[in-house]
Amino acid sequence: MKRLVILGGGESGVGTALLGKAKGYEVFVSDKGTIKEKYKNVLINNEIEFEDEQHTESKILNADIVMKSPGIPDKAPLVKQIRDKGILVISEIEFASKYTNATIVGITGSNGKTTTATLTHHILKQELEVGLSGNIGESFANQILEKNYPNYVLEISSFQLDDIVDFKPHIAVLLNITPDHLDRYDYKFENYINSKFRIALNQTKEDYLIYDADDEVINEWLMLNKIQSTLLPFSLTRVIENGAYLDKENIKITIDNNQIIMPTANLALEGKHNIKNAMAASTVAHLLKIRKQTIRESLENFQGVEHRLEHVLKINKVQYINDSKATNVNATYYALESMDTPTVWIVGGVDKGNNYEELFLFVNEKVKAIVCLGVDNEKLMSTFSNMVDVIIETQSMNEAVKIAYKLAESGDSVLLSPACASFDLFENYEDRGRQFKDAVRNL
Secondary structure, three states: OOEEEEEOOOHHHHHHHHHHHHOOOEEEEEEOOOOOHHHHHHHHHOOOEEEEOOOOHHHHOOOOEEEEOOOOOOOOHHHHHHHHOOOEEEOHHHHHHOOOOOEEEEEEOOOOHHHHHHHHHHHHOOOOOEEEEEOOOOOHHHHHHHOOOOEEEEEOOHHHHHOOOOOOOOEEEEOOOOOOOHHHOOOOHHHHHHHHHHHHOOOOOOOEEEEEOOOHHHHHHHHHOOOOOEEEEEEOOOOOOOEEEEEOOEEEEEEOOEEEEEEOOOOOOOOHHHHHHHHHHHHHHHHOOOOHHHHHHHHHHOOOOOOOOEEEEEEOOEEEEEOOOOOOHHHHHHHHHOOOOOEEEEEOOEOOOOOHHHHHHHHHHHEEEEEEEOOOOHHHHHHHOOOOOEEEEEOOHHHHHHHHHHHOOOOOEEEEOOOOEOOOOOOOHHHHHHHHHHHHHOO
């Protein structure tokens, strides 16, 4: 009996434990933190051995295979020990994909992957049986065990891609690459770029890579590196013969001389970046033979994603917008770009080596006041204090929202778009977004 050790008792860990047990592995789950009650109960009910608040090395280093949570860095001493012993370390998507013959759509990128994955799933589910998983929702492993869909849309992070071996999506989508998570990649942008391109690592010419042809980083990498996939670029600025492009107000998508045209006038999502997300999702749908009418209707009635430019409330003619999912500078760039009113901007958290320069244009043009929300706001203060008249430090969401309320006048917007990770004051970006919405509703 092969021994499967799982590091991390969260959604992906527990899903992998259940699938592993069903496939005949001896399973052990170990978490250095506390495993949530609901996950503990699942493990107990399924008679799966586990521990939390510790890692017992003797029970881990005898593994045949280790599945580690994407949150655990390779630099962790325990992970080094495991690798030194020659034990294979993989991610959940690598483990789970061995047990399905489904058509997999894998979506990655520094920004927009949740929106694009959710939108792609929204279109496909009108005509296909399809699961949505990966970095989002119910774990891929558990869905394979319980639902066994013939198709999956997976949102995939670079951390998940770092630990694949044979994993191969039939359709890969690479939305963009901007500096993010560099603390996990020795502060070398090229390591992070290579990590993102692992999504196409095992693809053949029978498989597809849909990517942003306006992204210099992606173009450069493709010029210097060989990949097997059939390429389907999308662009806002130039005509694309095989792929998607914007022609005035229409998205035109051509695959093997079969063209469809989608008007952008009634897209549910606003902003240039969302036209790109719509292009990527529609190209996937066109590849999988979804009818044009279905694609068009789905693009027009899609509701968007929680914590991503989510309009919360209007109070005294001030619009409050929750963009807590903006955990890096590039995501905040899109948020500020889409603002068309004077903006009180709530920003801050755990800085991952951010360079705020690309925001200067929008800050000068649109931001009237900045509310810093983090344990350490020094870098924000020194970067932006010359650019805006008012910049204030806060340490709690309630305080930040109350100050923003005082600073905003009729016709303004209050935008939470932190450009940073949330772990200094919040459990995660969802917790941060919910606290923002609660604070706004309590004004």
